[in-house]
Amino acid sequence: MSSQSPAATALVDRVQNFVSENKQAILIGTAAAVIAVGGVAYYASTSSSRPKTDLEKGEKGERKDRKSRKKKKGVNDVDGPILEERKAKVEDDEGDLSKYTAEVVAALPEEERSRIAGLFKAQGNDAYKSRDFATAAKLYSRAIETTPKAEPVFYSNRAACYMNMAPPKYELVVQDCDEAIKLDPNYVKALNRRAMAFEALEQYSEALRDFTATTVLEKFTNQATPLAVERVLKTMSTKNAQDILKSRGPKLPPATFISAYFAAFRPRDLPALPEAPSEGDQTLIESFKALEEHDYQRSFELINKALETGFSWDVGRSEALNLRGTYKFLIGDVEGAKDDLNESIQLVPSFTQSLVKIASVYMEQGQTDKAFECFEEAIKHNPEDPDIYYHRGQVLFIMNKFDDAAKNYTKSTELDDNFVFSHIQLAVAQYKAGNLANAMAQFRRTMKTFPQRSEPLNYYGELLLDQQRYQDAIEKFDKAVEIEKSKNPQNVLPLVNKGLTLFQMDQNIGAAERCCNEALRIDPECEAAVATLAQLSLQQGLVDTAIKYFEKSAELARTEQELAGALTYQYATKAQIEFAKNYPMLASQMNAMAQAM
Numbered sequence: 001m002s003s004q005s006p007a008a009t010a011l012v013d014r015v016q017n018f019v020s021e022n023k024q025a026i027l028i029g030t031a032a033a034v035i036a037v038g039g040v041a042y043y044a045s046t047s048s049s050r051p052k053t054d055l056e057k058g059e060k061g062e063r064k065d066r067k068s069r070k071k072k073k074g075v076n077d078v079d080g081p082i083l084e085e086r087k088a089k090v091e092d093d094e095g096d097l098s099k100y101t102a103e104v105v106a107a108l109p110e111e112e113r114s115r116i117a118g119l120f121k122a123q124g125n126d127a128y129k130s131r132d133f134a135t136a137a138k139l140y141s142r143a144i145e146t147t148p149k150a151e152p153v154f155y156s157n158r159a160a161c162y163m164n165m166a167p168p169k170y171e172l173v174v175q176d177c178d179e180a181i182k183l184d185p186n187y188v189k190a191l192n193r194r195a196m197a198f199e200a201l202e203q204y205s206e207a208l209r210d211f212t213a214t215t216v217l218e219k220f221t222n223q224a225t226p227l228a229v230e231r232v233l234k235t236m237s238t239k240n241a242q243d244i245l246k247s248r249g250p251k252l253p254p255a256t257f258i259s260a261y262f263a264a265f266r267p268r269d270l271p272a273l274p275e276a277p278s279e280g281d282q283t284l285i286e287s288f289k290a291l292e293e294h295d296y297q298r299s300f301e302l303i304n305k306a307l308e309t310g311f312s313w314d315v316g317r318s319e320a321l322n323l324r325g326t327y328k329f330l331i332g333d334v335e336g337a338k339d340d341l342n343e344s345i346q347l348v349p350s351f352t353q354s355l356v357k358i359a360s361v362y363m364e365q366g367q368t369d370k371a372f373e374c375f376e377e378a379i380k381h382n383p384e385d386p387d388i389y390y391h392r393g394q395v396l397f398i399m400n401k402f403d404d405a406a407k408n409y410t411k412s413t414e415l416d417d418n419f420v421f422s423h424i425q426l427a428v429a430q431y432k433a434g435n436l437a438n439a440m441a442q443f444r445r446t447m448k449t450f451p452q453r454s455e456p457l458n459y460y461g462e463l464l465l466d467q468q469r470y471q472d473a474i475e476k477f478d479k480a481v482e483i484e485k486s487k488n489p490q491n492v493l494p495l496v497n498k499g500l501t502l503f504q505m506d507q508n509i510g511a512a513e514r515c516c517n518e519a520l521r522i523d524p525e526c527e528a529a530v531a532t533l534a535q536l537s538l539q540q541g542l543v544d545t546a547i548k549y550f551e552k553s554a555e556l557a558r559t560e561q562e563l564a565g566a567l568t569y570q571y572a573t574k575a576q577i578e579f580a581k582n583y584p585m586l587a588s589q590m591n592a593m594a595q596a597m
């Protein structure tokens with residue numbers, strides 16, 4: 001449903017994007033992680049600190065020799081990850097290594113043991129190439145047992161064998177990669193293999209940690225690893241969002257969010273009660289009165305009670321189902337909302353508001369054709385209802401059909417010129433369509449027509465901000481703030497917008513924070529203020545503070561999509577903290593990179 005105007009969504013978009021717009025952050029995947037100046041950062045480090053062994057140098061040479069004959073394999077190729085190898089030279093009389101029993105090896109000098117371990121590894125490589133993973137794993141085990149000094153490559157190669165067995169032995173992959181990484185914390189192939197094993201084991205936090213480290217250590221040269229970060233974050237956040245929503249039960253969003261939704265419909269008179277109203281009939285009226293007083297929780301409780309008690313006339317039950325369906329949508333129960341709104345329409349087929357709302361429900365579910373069918377049905381019953389055209393314009397706006405949206409907003413204002421949001425959305429649609437002069441003129445007319453409304457000032461300020469007319473934007477936001485001071489509940493979005501403008505104008509983090517904190521003082525559940533403060537905290541390297549704000553965003557999230565988005569930022573930031581903890585030697589490089597952006 002059009003719970004807020006499309007213009008309002010621009011604020012949340014800017015909250016999420018202003019860091020990258022000011023080139024103070026690097027985003028991984030889908031806005032998954034951000035650099036924090038002076039703190040944690042995703043950074044493409046310099047080359048690995050460990051020296052290249054002769055074995056790995058040999059692998060490079062061999063790949064170069066066969067480059068013209070065969071495409072180089074990657075970690076996700078069918079044949080499995082590339083093995084770290086060298087072309088070991090096995091003498092004819094040493095082809096059979098069975099004579100090197102544990103007792104024989106124990107008696108050999110260290111240099112000879114190292115040579116024999118290399119021979120076991122070379123034969124393991126041959127077995128691996130033949131896809132005889134069990135034999136290869138045994139040969140790498142013999143190399144591990146033989147060598148006088150632990151070699152991380154032996155463990156990593158054996159892990160590759162376990163990864164490619166049928167079925168894969170993911171626990172053993174993790175164990176071997178643990179050993180390899182203990183010996184060499186910068187061992188990218190081992191980190192990547194362990195990450196894939198953790199992902200398969202559904203240990204997503206560990207997988208994210210390792211894919212994050214791999215991405216940084218590879219200096220972003222391997223496109224597969226940032227995609228892996230994105231994939232794991234999405235899986236992890238979506239799964240946890242579903243679990244959280246199931247456990248916490250239905251929850252109404254903040255009052256300002258609910259107010260914005262109900263304000264998107266023109267006011268209607270209360271339904272007239274029958275001569276002998278039932279208890280349910282009277283409870284319905286009480287619910288509507290609580291709604292008018294912005295006591296949404298009580299209104300929700302009363303409408304549920306009214307439907308449980310029963311009604312004496314169909315119009316009353318249809319009204320009640322419409323209202324309960326609205327609340328169900330607001331708490332994220334889309335299917336429940338659809339059921340209530342459908343029943344409302346069955347009782348009173350000409351109830352256009354229920355038709356309009358269910359059209360938006362279909363839009364939420366991606367069923368565009370059904371949405372427009374509902375609008376057409378509503379027009380058949382009441383072609384003079386201006387709300388139909390306003391909300392059809394909202395849907396068209398979301399679809400980026402700005403000219404068609406503008407036509408619907410215009411039709412809505414022709415039928416009722418007193419609804420401020422039709423005027424605002426017409427201006428915004430014109431702006432989006434590239435008609436700058438018309439949009440600005442429309443906004444000026446709207447501000448003159450509705451001098452006591454803050455919304456035209458706020459959204460006009462957003463367009464000025466988009467044009468980088470910072471002082472003009474701040475003037476409009478200040479006027480909107482003054483108007484809102486007399487309202488209850490108070491809309492604090494102009495305050496947040498002012499904070500963002502101050503930051504974008506001259507990087508004034510302190511002023512931006514003061515605006516957002518004032519917004520939260522007035523409305524402790526303002527999601528935009530929380531999200532902005534999280535990003536500002538990251539800008540200052542206050543990562544722990546940012547995480548607290550991300551956790552608050554998750555608490556405020558209404559839908560699975562919103563919750564998953566908040567969790568994505570939270571998990572990505574925690575992964576950065578863990579990376580910095582595990583790789584402190586890169587801290588100065590990360591800070592230098594962040595400050596140079």
